[in-house]
Amino acid sequence: MTKDDVALVDGNGSTALHTAAICGNTEAAKLLVEKNPDLANMEDNTKNLPIHYASIIGRRSMVLYLLDLTNKEIQPKLLEDESGAILINGLIASNQFDIVILLIKRYPALACIQSSPALDRIALKRSAFPSGAHFNFWQSLIYSYVPPRLEDSAYQSSEGDIENPVNSAVSFRAYLKQKLHQIFWKLTQMLVPQMKKIQEKKREHHQARQLLELLCKEVVKLDYSKAKEIFHSSVLIAAKVGIPEVIEETFAVFPDVINATNSKGDHIFRIAILNRHVNIFNLIYQLNREVRHLILAIPDLSDKSCLDLVACLKDEQSVNLRAGAAGAALQMQRELQWYKEVEKFSLDYHKDNRDLEREVPRKEFSKTHEKLVKEGEEWMKDTANSCTIVAALIVTIAFAAAITVPGGNNGNNGHPIFSNDKVFLIFSLSDALALYSSTSSLLVFLSILTSRYGEEDFLEVLPNRLIIGLVTLFVSIISMMIAFGATVYLVFGDKKPWIFVPIAVLSCIPATLFVSSQFPLLLDMIKSTYGKGLFYQQNDRILY
Template sequence: MTKQITYWSETPLLIAVGTGHSHRFVEKLMKRIVDIGAKEKLFVNSSNGSNALHYAAKVGNTTAARLLVEQNPDMTRVMNSFGNTPLKLAAYHGNKETLKYLLTVTPDLRPGEEGRSSYTGVDGGDLVTLAITAGFYDVALDIIDLYPEIVLEYDRNDQTALQVLALKPDPFPSGNILGFWGRVIYSSPTIKNIHDLKVNDNLTRLLVKRICKTVIGKADHDIIWKILGSAITTAVQYEAYELIEECIVTYPSIIWYDVGGFYLFHAAIKHRQERVYNLVYQMSGHKVFMATHIDENIANVFRNSYFRIPRN
């Protein structure tokens, strides 16, 4: 029952959990293993260091995850050979139900407790950015509500939650591709996909506001500058207008951030982002200075742009 029987050193329990649907068999097998006094064998690793809870998270087997956590709650924080906890695997593979359950049973480190927290450092950064990448904006909000400073963390790709949001413009109204009639009925959804788009829009807007509020709350210019700046640099390229708007409203000085050698005002022109350009133009008291104090490279961008620069 507990022998590693495959090339990847998997036990029968690992295989059964990995099917994602053999719930009755898994329950009986676990009971039999516990009854013979081999409870510790429930969490035998495969060759890549993954135990049965990792398998449950990877395939979205919430039923098996509950049974396993009941036997050993501490296994929720165990990492496999790739540094992935069950939490991160559930998020990475888009298993929302399992992810939400694991969040309720994966505690943070207690004061003075040694080990790695699932909600700080790279692990915390990975968790929140993976949730956003999977489109689980409501779960990301729940995570941020519980652990606000997770938005300051960088994931394994050196990206923050706000920057990853900037990579996903589709949930925002300016980034979706509804077409003319879709936009007409957007304000009163009667079709499921239109409804889903509106829900995602509301969630992403709330998510951006929550992140910006937390970042500003640090009252540290360097942190604010780096997190908001890297996000708007990405947002300009991916046309996430609403995110840029919130960043500017939250911290107006961010218009002076260097976006690939240009200020935001100029970068908007370079990337043909007329709405961003107009936003900065209208909100900035320095528009004359910014529009006139430019070098030759920026001037060439202006000359080749597809829209006119407003005159005072």
């Protein structure tokens, strides 16, 4: 084929290199460029270069290859507003943050495109920051210790030379420590494959934070009015999506974002309340005490206060809240916590009637949360009913086991035959504990079933009862399995110690099943009821 043959276009104006970029076929792209180097500079009917499609779809190797082909003729096209925005935003959308960092360092103007700012795009990437990650306990533990890169796993000392043996020894020890850390993490990745994914996610978060800092440094160099437009837009987006990192970094370089409002007059904290983003609202505690009360007291253009916003639960918000794994009851508890927290910052004027056409916020709260209360009641009753059946069965089994002890009774004095055996003491104590704890659990769940289910009950009363009921039910299951294991050993064990091993292993199965199914709910309830709560100062960084 000739140079002109490979430059043929289809009905959309796309060349074969456009198709190769979309498919990520780097080998085909190399063959095409060898035949016609101008292909990398050819646009289709939508003014997109091959590198634009590769960036949008996330073809990393293709993007790197096409960037290497960037020459003086193509640079102006990449720096044009529309073209540059497509390239940068496509790379951010596909999580290629390291490439964006390199591009912006090479072409700083790409960070300040007014038509489609890169800050707006990264403010939409909630998954690119730690606040948007959803890790369980073990994943969070690994995340806190794993290095973003293996080469970052130990301190790299640049000190030490041949003429200074002390520094040379320090450098060698640091180098040896680094290699040992690398070996340790590589072995851990082989044993725990999921750890590699967590490390990649941490590296992604690290790169996103670096990119965010770089973008803020470049945008703040603009004229005040242009910088204000970009920063205000990005923090409003971040507040709606729920990314506190973007807002914190923006505050650090441009404190005026505290005055950013949308077309309805809502600032970032009002948007956080409306969307129930706790991590955004908690930034209020990093403001000066007088400022935080002032900004939360300012109404919007329709004279609605923050208390009016938190009192209202829209249908789409209700759907999102009920999507939680903990059930509608816990969501109702969190709604009450939201209302009481915002109420602390509200003026008395906002708590009462301001005109005849508007409900008092507390009445509006009851009205809009009526459906959620009903769903919380149904969820509580379903959970209590299920647990009541299990607790009743354990009560029956434990009581029957106490009457018909293993081995039977002595015909002369009526004492149990195995009463002098140490294992029988274990049986007696565990069976008694199973009976008492299951009875307590049964009574607690019955109190849940007979509760009046008022709004305020979902704040502490019902969660407390559910926590006590689940804990005592778990204790009764464990105690019942121990009592059963002791019985098997006394009756069938024939005094052989190895019998304890299969008994212990099999006894762990029902306990593990119960914990795996109910522990997430129990943990959420305990955190929400007895923990530090939803609202607190997340770090010591002062914003304003």
